[in-house]
Amino acid sequence: MDAKALKIEAARAALGYVEDGMRLGIGTGSTAEEFVRLLAVRVEKGLKVIGVSTSERTEALCRELGVPMSTLDETPELDLTIDGADEIDPELSLIKGGGGALLREKIVAFASARMIVIADKSKVVKHLGAFALPIEVNRFGLKATMEEIRRESESLGLSGPLVLRIKDGHPFVTDGGHLIVDASFGRIPDTRALSRALHDVPGVVEHGLFIGLADLAIVAGSNGIETLHPVDAS
Ligand SMILES: O=C[C@H](O)[C@H](O)[C@H](O)COP(=O)(O)O
Numbered sequence: 001m002d003a004k005a006l007k008i009e010a011a012r013a014a015l016g017y018v019e020d021g022m023r024l025g026i027g028t029g030s031t032a033e034e035f036v037r038l039l040a041v042r043v044e045k046g047l048k049v050i051g052v053s054t055s056e057r058t059e060a061l062c063r064e065l066g067v068p069m070s071t072l073d074e075t076p077e078l079d080l081t082i083d084g085a086d087e088i089d090p091e092l093s094l095i096k097g098g099g100g101a102l103l104r105e106k107i108v109a110f111a112s113a114r115m116i117v118i119a120d121k122s123k124v125v126k127h128l129g130a131f132a133l134p135i136e137v138n139r140f141g142l143k144a145t146m147e148e149i150r151r152e153s154e155s156l157g158l159s160g161p162l163v164l165r166i167k168d169g170h171p172f173v174t175d176g177g178h179l180i181v182d183a184s185f186g187r188i189p190d191t192r193a194l195s196r197a198l199h200d201v202p203g204v205v206e207h208g209l210f211i212g213l214a215d216l217a218i219v220a221g222s223n224g225i226e227t228l229h230p231v232d233a234s
Contacts, residue, residue, distance in 0.1 A: 001222060004034075006120035007084075009220040011035035013227075014082050014118045017216075020048050023075050025108040026062060027083025028055040028101035031118050035082055040065035052078060054108045055101040056175050072111060081112040086131045086208070088117060088124050088217050092230040093191050097134030097208030100165070100174050106206055109213045117214045121221035124228070128191055132182040134165070134208040135198060139179055145203030146181060152197040153185060160184040178205050 001009070011034040018024065018039065026036060036058065043049065043066060050070045053059040062069050083105055087095040094117060096102050109115045137145050146162050153159065165172040165180040172180050188194055191209050198207045217228040 003120050003122070006220040007031040007118070008034045008038075009225060010118040010120065010218045011038050013218045013220070013225045014116055015039065015042065017080060017116055018042070018047070018049060022049050022079040023070070023077065024049050024051045025078045025081025025083070025112045025115075026051045026053050026058055027081065027105060028058050029084040029099045031084035031120070032058060032082065033061060035118060036061050036065060036067065040067050043067055050075060052108060054083065054105040055099070072108065076111060078108065078112040079114070081109050081115045082118060083109065083115065085117045085119055085123055085210070087128050088119060088214075088219070088228070089126065089128050090231040092117065092214040092217055092228065093128060093212070094210040094214060095128050095131050095133055095208050096210055097136070097180065098131070100134065100172055100180050102134055102208040103136050103174060103176050103178070103206045106210060106213070109210065114215045115213050117217040119217065119219055121219050124219055127187045127189070128209070129186050129188040132163070132184040133188070135181045135183055136174055136176070136178045136205040136207070137181055138203045138205055139177075141203050142179060145201060148201045149181065149183065149198065149204065152201055153183065153194065156190065156193055156197060158185040158188065158194065160186055176205065
């Protein structure tokens with residue numbers, strides 16, 4: 001099975017957790033998009049849900065396919081969020097933001113009673129960090145912010161290139177109007193310490209470490225679907 005087929009399988013399995021009447025957070029990325037497509041078919045057949053999207057891209061797809069949508073302001077408490085991830089560790093801590101949607105994704109996940117992550121098996125890792133960590137930063141003072149990120153991460157023994165994300169020859173701009181710095185730290189031994197350190201930097205809007213947010217991961221591999229629960233590492 002190719003990667004797309006695996007994403008569809010994970011998305012299909014996640015649909016089994018969606019109940020009539022649910023207020024749903026809807027993620028961003030290629031896996032979340034497969035979920036939206038399957039959800040739309042169920043909606044057409046009569047399933048009643050209301051969605052809150054995590055990006056303009058997802059919003060547009062949901063509207064195009066007829067999934068009823070609300071905003072987080074109108075619907076501030078959600079029953080379930082279903083979203084993809086770039087990396088998933090045994091605690092179900094995640095790296096997200098490969099598509100630049102991490103800020104809205106984190107806000108929506110926090111507003112949800114449950115979060116289910118859907119992915120193909122390649123996203124499952126022992127330790128987070130092989131995927132460069134996306135950090136959303138304010139445009140103002142970019143160089144100073146990057147310097148401060150460097151200092152904070154070095155104080156935790158982390159180093160590696162910090163690269164401003166570029167798309168089509170221009171800095172990538174998030175739905176919130178911010179920039180993304182991708183930090184290639186390599187293995188991140190203490191994700192909580194790094195999360196705190198990054199939040200200490202004034203120009204950092206948010207980062208792509210999702211810690212303690214995912215309740216379940218549905219992972220599709222060549223041997224079928226695996227359902228992963230967080231393994232307590234404390
Ligand atoms: O900003 C994007 C999101 O965090 C995505 O959920 C993540 O990058 C995974 O995307 P994909 O399902 O395309 O691998």
